[in-house]
Amino acid sequence: MKNYKKILLVLAGLLLLVIIGITIFINSLKPDYGGEKALSGLSNEVTTYFDPYGIPHIYADNETDAIRALGYVHAQDRLWQMELLRRVAKGQLSEVFGADMIKTDKFFLSLGIADHTKETIAALDMQSEAIVLSRAYLDGINEFVKNGPTPIEFYLTGIEKEPFTIEDVYNAVGYMAFSFAMAHKTDPLLTSIRNKLGEEYIDDLAIHSDTSTVWIKNFKGVETDTMGTNITASVSAALDKLPIPQFEGSNSWVVAPQKTKNGKVILANDPHIGFAQPSVWYEAHVSTPAYEKYGYHLAGVPFPLLGHDRKLAYGLTMFENDDIDFYYEETHPSDSTKYKTLEGWKDYEFIHKTIKVKDGDDVVFSYKKTHHGPVLNNIADQISGERPVAMSWIYTKPKNRVMHTLYSMSHATDMEEFKSALPNIHAPGLNVMYGDAEGNVSWWATAKLYEMPDGLSTKFILDGTTGKEEPLRYLDFSENPMAENPPWNYVYSANNQPDSIVGMLYPGYYLPENRAKRIVQLLDAKDDWDKESISKMMLDVTSPVNTELVTELIKLLDVTHLNTEQLVMVDSLKNWNGKYALTSTSPTLYHRALYYMVKNTMEDELGPEMFKQFLKTHLFKRQIAWGAKMENGKWWDNINTKEITETRQDIIIKSFADAWSSLVKDFGPDPSQWTWDKVHTLEHQHPFGQVASLRKYFNVGPFPVTGTREVINNLSFPYDSTGLYKVSSGPSTRRVIDFSDVENSISILPTGQSGNPFSKHYDDQAEMYVNGKFRKMMMNKQEIQETAASILIFR
Secondary structure, rough: HHHHHHHHHHHHHHHHHHHHHHHHHHHOOOOHHHHHHHEOOOOOOOEEEEOOOEEEEEOOOOOHHHHHHHHHHHHHHHHHHHHHHHHHHHHOOOHHHHHHHHHHHHHHHHHHHHHHHHHHOOOOOOOHHHHHHHHHHHHHHHHHHHHOOOOOOHHHOOOOOOOOOOOHHHHHHHHHHHHOHHHHHHHHHHHHHHHHOOOOHHHHHHHHHOOOOOEEEEOOOOOOOHHHHHHHHHEEEEEEEEOOOEEEEEEEEEHHHHOOOOOOEEEEEEEEEEOOOOOOOOEEEEEEOOOOOEEEOOOOOOOOEEEEEOEEEEEEEEEOOOOOEEEOOEEEEOOEEEEEEOOEEEEEEEEEEEEEOOOOEEEEEEEEOOOOEHHHOOOOOHHHOOOOEEEEEEHHOOOHHHHHHHHOOOOOOOOHHHHHHHHHHOOEEEEEEEEOOHHHOEEEEEOHHHHHHHOOOOOOOOOOOOOOOOOOOOOHHHOEEEEEOOOOOEEEEEOOOOOOEEEEEOEEOOOOOOHHHHHHHHHHHOOOEEEEEEEHHHHOOHHHHHHHHHHHHHHHOHHHHHHHHHHHHHHHHHOOOOOOOOOOHHHOOOHHHHHHHHHHHHHHHHOOOOOHHHOHHHHHHHHHHHHOOEEEEEEEOOOOOOOOOHHHHHHHHHHHHHHHHHHHHHHHOHHHHOOOOOOOEEOOOOHHHHOHHHHHHHHHEEEEEEOOOOOOOOOOOOOOOOOOOOOOEEEOEEEEOOOOHHHOEEEOOOOOOOOOOOOOOOOOOOOHHHHHOEEEOOOOOOHHHHHHOOOEEEE
């Protein structure tokens, strides 16, 4: 018995030692927010105060020291995110996640981001201030890589930490540029629809600019076949597997002093990006005697994409301009190494790449390039051997000055300085929103825009053989859409159609008017805006377009065939105010019926795969209200019922019945149980959260959330047959900068500041976010010192 007790004691002791060892190991992996650290290359001491939410407030005698410290603290919270982001453009995700990522790696290697980066860096002036500061930032990252604890994800994947280089910075920006694009999801698909169904069906799609929609007004001082489906499917499959978020859309508005209670500018911005854990932005406040900025940083990028100080503030939304064109090429009939051009036959350029695969053999692949860009046929396996299609992307064409632009934007001291930096943004297309302490408000659409021949639609695959479907000229930045201090006293963007550009409506993948209409409706109605009312507006979940559509379609229902419960729900829909409260049932029925309406209208012509790809486009979002209001059209008839020609009313009645049956099946016969909180949820997914046993340790959520697609609080989701609306993208931050009290401006992140699962700041803002709360973006040094949770001193 005594021996038995001794064995138990020994086992208990060993277990205790294991627990202690694990605890010590986990604690060693946490970010270090306090104490003192040596940081190579500093000229003077740098003090970093971490506020209660883990945001660093960095005080230094000079900017080089400050940004070196920024690199270190950014890395200790987001090194894993930096690692993934720098791998995308270089096709190195398979090395981490295995064979599932091979197609994704092939696709991004073929885009040429990494090759374009090498060309850019070869021509850089390494002594320019932007590059000197970038290298200081990288020094800070690499100090952490060398001496800091290794994040848990590196242990779990078995990859080694490696130093970061200036190439990684440019590749991260290149990924962002492509993530903004939409043409790859749309143009080949539309070409296939036209080839399969004909022009009559194309005419009934919301492809072209809608002259009845809400446009962003300019003010410059004066008023004023199956192949395409397979490409789209292949590209979508590659992007769907990405372990990092994609950029989706955004809201922003800037209100002039004439419309604010305190007579000062207020800027609001909530960029819409795919949700993931960690969230995309890292907040940091940098202060030196000569420079100060409170900014939002992309992983591995030294200069903030969003920022403010006491003089000015800026934000971004997606322009949604068309900056990718697809071209049919023609291979020589007897020499497969050549393709046809206006000047004669040219040699294809053959690119050879190698992808390292975790737990597998290296994959060697090759693809062809023309003067337009990469030929996608060899990248999408299922379309090899068909007519070559090349992709021309503006990002890889002109000289890349995006990093210098980010530096100049973050260092501008007034509106003119700020504006002078913007012509160097060639891609991605961005709406840059601006406001300052002097009372100026502005919106500039920034991108390298180009003019195409009259009558040519870039929404379809173009002919690359004749030279007649090429850009005619690049527009000067002064010709871009913009509004500077307009007489209506605000500027805004909701990714909607801008007004005419040099006499034409510029092609793009603009989102429908829903958010824009609501923003204009609210801003026009009020002249005493303050921080509180602006923040409340950011949380608005009312859709005037949805209620208009309900009113239109509900008239088509034959109420004589409805039972009592259905009549009650129809009456509720009639009186629905367009809001998306968690306890509401009208939104659940509306979206279920809407999905079936689109499915019953279009899937018979498109087929399951093409229909699935169509649902992923911005065109689908534009089509919903525009198409549903079309009384007659080719799409309404179900081509599978040869003896019947269906009408819009037939489809609406069937869709309502389908929606009702599916809701009864999912939630029971009592419609009061069909509440929005059961179908609309948000979970922030970490790449490791896809493993069921790791989900609760790495993912954040799920949470039932208000909001929906295309309302101001745009918590968007994909439509599919499940009828469950798992939020995939939305506000990546909500920020309100009030120049009447700039030190008390407010913001929020979707999860937390840290990407380290052992940090207390991994998810400490998540519940605040879903509940619509904000926190202060502190800039007052005394307040920062008094409320600091910890202090880290770099020597």
